[in-house]
Amino acid sequence: MTDTDAAEVAGTVADLRATGIDAGYGSPVLHGVDLTALDGKVTALVGPNGSGKSTLLKVCANLLDPEAGSVVVCGEDIDGLSTRQVATRLALLPQGPTTPPYLTVRDLVEQGRFAHVGPLGMLRRGDHEAVTRAIQLVGLEHMVNRDVDSLSGGERQRAWLALSLAQETPVLALDEPTTFLDIGHQWEVLELVRSLNADRGLTVLMVLHDLNHAASFSDHLIVLEHGRAIAAGEPWDTLTDELLRDVFGIEASIIADPRTKRPLIVPHAAAKRRSGSTES
Amino acid sequence: MTTTGLRAESGTGPVVRSVAVAAAAIVVIAVLGLYSLTQGEPDSTLGAVLDNLFRTGPIEGDIDSLLIREVRLPRVLMALIAGAALGIAGVLLQDSMRNPLADPTLLGVAQGAGFIIALSALYPEVVPPLPTTILCFIGGTLAGILVLGLSRDARNPVKVVLAGAMLSILLGTASTVVILIAPRARAAGVLEYFRFVIGSFFDVRWESIGLVLPWFVIAIPIALLSARVVNLLQLGDETASGLGLNPGRARIGLLLLAMVLVTPYVAAIGPIGFVSLFAPHVSRSLIASTDARLVMAISALIGAAILLIADTAARLLFFPFEIPAGVFTWIIVGPLALVLVGRLGGRGATA
């Protein structure tokens, strides 16, 4: 049954559309948010702390039921899909996942095939191939038998990314994939994501904390503030002096990166707080 | 946040809310206490109760006086003292360990005390001839120290609960071993042990109050004075030691103090489940503050009220049969505590 599912997914447009999302944990966090992650593009979700980025990603990945609004993945409303069917369309890498001790990279990545294997959890040939491919894509084939918790931070994040890749979904959602990593590993992971998008046409939606990362690695930006999407578009159009001051609270110049010509934000000072936003 | 910001905040402050909650708790305690004193076989009138409460001098020969002053009053007092002590002990443990589930019920304190009781009941020659309260203190404290003191991450609620559960089983097995290897001639002690395991208010008399009162009188002022230390520990070990406190030593001291507050009642009335877990959490959410000074005071009153309710219910619900208050608190307070903790688990810890 799952193989036909996969075939069915392959033929459609690999995008993600969320409309009018209200959601929260008891108290509301998101208010009528719209989000689109276009087929074959990298979309970054940015915003200050507590703006609802991770919550929105959870709603998109069906981890949190919204109170209002709908999420459509690859042309199908997520509400009508089983958890397994969602998992064959969209893979989510949560923020800072923890691994049990004595779990090898291979064991971890094999879990990505859960939605594809039968009820007894036996991996078939196709599953083994998917696992192998995923491990090779992240470049950990020489470490398959190492325990995940013995890896460096960057390698560990690549192992987790391989788990999501083993799901072989058209859409990949990442929640702050660079948290807890030093700057070299941050770039390593982001470049990997970028190349997966470029080489394999994956649609990527990721929450990013660092605006410069978002500007450098995404085709499309969505800015959240207080649970509302207040700007969306290409990095050059979205990132403006006013936005940086009003939403992120910094006075900054936006210059063109001399090499890539993408926007680069150079902060000068913390902005004076606008009146009416004293709540923390 | 600045102090001006705090002051500008409209609405009631924690102190005002504390006074309101305290007043409500005192009213509940007074009403229920008087009601409990009138109920029994035979019932007494409220007048007789008040008369007996405020009249000094020797007991008169009538049945009312005897029942109220010798049977019901010590019982009500025990419930109040034990409830207050448990409420305060809960605050001390939870805040100093920074673990919302640090609770004597979950730490195996009762089973630690039970093991010592089993030993002293069946092998009096190996246990020093100390009062039961002190024996329970030793046994219970050892259990608490094993779980909280030996655990490198006493802040991890799951670990502490699991460790407490496994230690309880281990200590229960140890008590069973004592029972099983004792020769037949000593079998009388077995009953004593099982009576202790169940716990009860049945035979609370003035002597039992005398047994626990010294501990109570000594520990309560120390606990209230240590509230500042508890507040410091809540800020984290680095901050606390930066401000001049040795967190490790302070924590051990507070753990011992909590045991002083808890174990005498384990000796006098048996294990009382979950009051010390429940009362502090309810107090914090009622007064919307984590200031240990306020929380302790309110938690003491709420603990007293809960235990009074539990004992009154245990005594009267299935009258004339009486279920042990310990069993009753497991059934009633346990699930309530659970709901509360469930809410903690699912976000909104300060709601």
Next chain:
Amino acid sequence: MSALASLPPDPRVRTSIRTIAVVVAVTLFMMAMSLWWGTGSVRLGPVTAWNALFDSENAERLEVVAAEARVVRILMSVLVGAALASAGALLQTLYRNPLASPEITGVTQGSVVAVVVWLVYGPRESADPDWLFPVIGCIGGIAAGLLTYAVSRLGGRVDPLRLILVGVLLGGLLGSLLGLALIASDGLGLDLISWTVGTVQSATWGRVGLLAAALAVCLPLVVIAIPYGNALALGEDVAQGTGLTVNRARGVVLFAAAAVTAAAVSLVGGIGFVGLVAPHLVRRRTGSDLRRLLPTAAVVGALLVLVADFASRNIRPRDLATPFGAAEMVGAFALPTGVYLALIGAPFFIHLLRRQP
């Protein structure tokens, strides 16, 4: 698709198989020792034991009885150990904590209380059938397990912390009830108290058959629970992201563990610590993946209970006390199997407590 370079094989598969082989060999040796050895009672050599079991015409009646009783105990120990260790492996994965074990689900206590209440308050018929109290114990255990799950589910999500708390709460409550029942039992029979910590003593052929049948029924359930457990081990969000319905999966894993536990403890009483120790002993060699961890832990669990029962049969507390001149302080009663398992479990408990998360 380009040809995939194959990945190096997982050395832990071989390690696991080798571990299982070694443990099975040791277990077989231990089974033989258990059959031949017996202080104070009949001592059977290999030949006598063989004759007693398979050629009873050439054996003394006493030897036949002793050999059969020992074989029954040995088989019971092995089955109980394997069952409890499997349940422990499942639960440690479900709760994502190496301190988890079947005792904290309420199942063990539920079963023990059901049996003790039945024996104390139940009708005193002249001869209950062999299967009656195991069935009662099993029902009590399963009921307690379901209650744990149902109460945890009241708040919506079934998170591990809540499952643990409900289990511990239920266990404590049942402990109080057990105390009430034991006080009501006249004479406080030591056999009844032994039952609360677990003893293989009451094994019969019928009961061994019963347990074997129950475990055979549970086996598919355990097999189904393994991939669920593996996915849950990675955390709720990841598990759901890979296609798992988290609440249902937790229910399946918990029910599999509860069923296996109930089957075992309803026949031997409140045996504990196998589920805690056995997975811990093998995890470093097999890894955390249940496909390797569970079967390896099961054979180690079987060996553990076998060793504990061997100790229980051959160690007499009074003999141990005699050199210290304390013989008169110790009764003639032999300690039940569960005591020796707790003795094995205690150092592991301290170790797990001291360990960094």
